[in-house]
Amino acid sequence: MAKLEVEHIIPRSLGGSDEEFNLWLSCGLCNRYKGSQTRAIDPANNATVELFNPRIQVWIEHFRWSSDGAYIIGLTSVGRATVEAPRLNNELAVEVRRNWVLAGWHPPEIVE
Numbered sequence: 001m002a003k004l005e006v007e008h009i010i011p012r013s014l015g016g017s018d019e020e021f022n023l024w025l026s027c028g029l030c031n032r033y034k035g036s037q038t039r040a041i042d043p044a045n046n047a048t049v050e051l052f053n054p055r056i057q058v059w060i061e062h063f064r065w066s067s068d069g070a071y072i073i074g075l076t077s078v079g080r081a082t083v084e085a086p087r088l089n090n091e092l093a094v095e096v097r098r099n100w101v102l103a104g105w106h107p108p109e110i111v112e
Contacts, residue, residue, distance in 0.1 A: 003028075004025040004027060004028075005025070005028045005031055006023050006025065007023070007025065007026035007031045009023070009054075011035075011036040013036050014036055021055055022055075024055065029087075029093070030087065030093065031086070033086040033087040034051070034085055037085050037086075038051055039051060040081035040082070040085035041081060041084070042074075042078075042081045043081075044077070044080055047077055049077045050078065051081060051082045051086075052078050061075070062078050062082070063075060063079045063082075065107040069098075069100075069107040070094045070097045071089050071094060
């Protein structure tokens with residue numbers, strides 16, 4: 001994977017700003033999959049929900065790591081839709097995470 005890039009949580013094309021509260025770091029591939037989406041469908045119940053906003057929501061309330069640390073598991077409608085929309089578990093991301101696990105860099109320690 002390449003270096004991280006700045007993502008607009010609310011895309012500029014939908015009126016989002018360049019202010020810090022609307023910016024986040026993202027893997028380039030995931031950011032391109034996300035595109036201008038701000039909502040997506042929860043695959044468990046077909047509800048359309050807002051995507052996870054890391055500026056105002058808490059990661060551990062919506063996600064957990066798989067036992068091997070390679071996959072992000074959505075726990076809520078927001079989590080499941082957010083895993084699917086930007087394809088957070090795409091083949092390349094999973095392979096990179098597996099290598100990070102082997103190197104002892106992953107999964108990150110989650111502080112509540």
